[in-house]
Amino acid sequence: MAETITQAPETVNLTIDGKKVTVPKGTLLITAAFQAGADVPYFCHHPRLKPAGACRMCLVRIEKMAKLQTACTVPVSEGMVVDTLSPEVKQAQQGILEFLLINHPLDCPICDRGGECPLQNMTFQYGPGVTRFIDEKRHFPKPVPLNDYVSIDRERCIQCSRCTRFQAEIAGDGALAIESRGNSAVIAPFSLDGFQSHFSGNTVELCPVGALLSRPYRFQSRPWEFHSTDSVCSMCGVGCNIAVQTRTNQLMRVNSRLNEDVNEEWTCDTGKFEQYWVNSEERITTPMIRRASVLKPCSWDEALTAVAEAFSSAAKSSSNTVAGIGSTRTSNEEAYLFQRIFRTALGSNNIDHRMHDFPIRPMETSLAAIGEAKAIVAIGFDPKQYLPVVWLRIYKAISNGNATYAHVSSVDDPAVEAALAVGEGAILLTDDHIASADLDKLTKRAKSAGAKINVLLPDNNSWGAILMGVLPDRLPSLQPVGNGARPKFEALWGGPVPDKPGLATWDILKAGAAGDIRALYVLGSNPVASFPDRDLAASALEKIPFVVVQDLFLSESAQYANVFLPASSFIEKAGTFTNIEGRVQPFGAAIRPVGDSKPDWQILSELYARLGASAPFFGPADIAREIAHSADKNTFAGDRR
């Protein structure tokens, strides 16, 4: 067998400020300088964007070169001797900053960026301290809204082109460009369209001055006033890592957080701007109980006692008359506790979270692997709309040079065949609406071609609900209720677990409409609005004598509730979500529960105590410990459909 010879990567040796460094060939000088511990100031440089040399801030002296050079555009070469500290370089830095500040309004006291602004910081550290410019500064109308989320203050812009490059190179839509030239140059979207992009919010974070601004956050807070908590986005299955930034127990801003495997450092606009519902005045924050056909506020004790009594008396008559419809919004810990209560305290497998049947199949590649694919076809859904940050991976594969991409409606589209012809490196993406027959057909073709299929589930904790066993026929870790894993859970949970599969959502609703369900627990879902047959859902909830709805808002389903339990949002509690890849990611509590609301796990734990649990769970970590104890580590390895 021939030995594989691994070639050592070519390296380059150079000296920066008297310090010798060795870096891979092709490294930009600015990167090598950081590695050598030099502090080179910059605005336009960004490691994920192509070099632009637009701001001139990173000027350094390279021996034997006639003029100062921008470190962000020069690749290193062997024997280079670089100086970043001499008076000549300092003078250049001061000069560039003096130029950049000629037209900058210096309205830092009322600028959202003030306090976390690269221009402010660089001026503090490298600026001349004085200006010779005493004339009128350039003026533009401001702020100009570019879309629903982002506005621009053109007077502050220093034309670094980070935003235009992001849109062209990462988002792939080229939605922003520099218009006009010289002193009149401005950042602008196409005049007829406005800033049409699913990723416009990233430019706000990339902007090294306060030119691109978040409209919802404008004038809301100073950056040093809020507290930043590591969290995970709740808006879709990608599970982008975010920083939830809060003040006075309210959400101020969502920023992205670095995770190379998931979102790199990006978010979509939904994740960044559409999570202010946590601050909504319309949230219900006190428990309510129906009296004389009207929901009236009540105490937690009253509400939970009513729920416990209704469910235990129904279960006592027959465990088939109780049912629970969970959701993809709750954390893993909450989903786990929900099914444990149903299976042990109520003796019922009538528990589900699905609004329609779909193939349960783990992704065959990682998210990051999509960015390395050679051919990608999205079948039956548009990733840009549905799981936007997946699109960034797709575009990475496209822009890396070789990947073909098509978005088609049918598995029989010729584009699917063309991708399969590529063989290894081809990735087919589809969603939970693909027909089982189609998926089977596709699987056979993909297997023989060496291509991979990723069935992408939509919601932020779709996989959590599945893997925690919020399914009528599956225990946690996808263990069938009838098989040998059951005794393990019975031992762990200290009681018998029914061995017959329970009712799926659609069967629960049918049985409800037929009068066979006496008590229904709706946890975080809203069947009356999201079940495909809304009439069936409404008539079931109408007919079922006792309905408890646990949610943040008075949803369509809550109109039928006998008891409403106000839940806290994901930023008010800690826990874990499982993303489309099966990656379990923790999120922390950023604020206290709003009003009298409680985290879902706490409500369930308190209910469990009333249903006879010997020892309640005192926190998500308690529950997580038990999950870890019971989990099957192989659940996500390979096809377990």
Add this chain to the structure above:
Amino acid sequence: MFTVEAKEQLDNIVKKYPTKRAALLPALWLAQEQYDGWLPPEALREVAGYLEMPPAEVEGVATFYTMYNKEKIGKFHIEVCHNIACMVRGADALIDQIGEKLGIGKGETTPDGKFTLSGAECLGACANAPCMMIGAKYFEDLTPEKVDAIVEEYKKK
């Protein structure tokens, strides 16, 4: 909208370049001809679609160059050079003279939409200063009399 002939012309222009986007400047010239001498946003979108470029980028390029007109202009675009050679040979007076004759100032269009008067940077005919262009046609060695006659002639067109 581009005519069928113009689209053919565009196809031939694109063939001369290694990539579609490389043909942007000549494509914009053609569009300007097709859209009555200026580039409304619709024209930019059409060019962007044809060259498979983001319209924002096409607009960025169109606004970079002053010789692409971003506002509606008259049927006849009079551009009088006012750079140094023409200036010392009386260009400013000629501009005033034409403006008075048409009742408009520099950068303005007559109400009937027939004439737009602009000052232009060097038109490259300094040896025969002062000079001007109407559309693509050059007029050189201008005198007040010559200018009068030319404007009268164009008024009849």
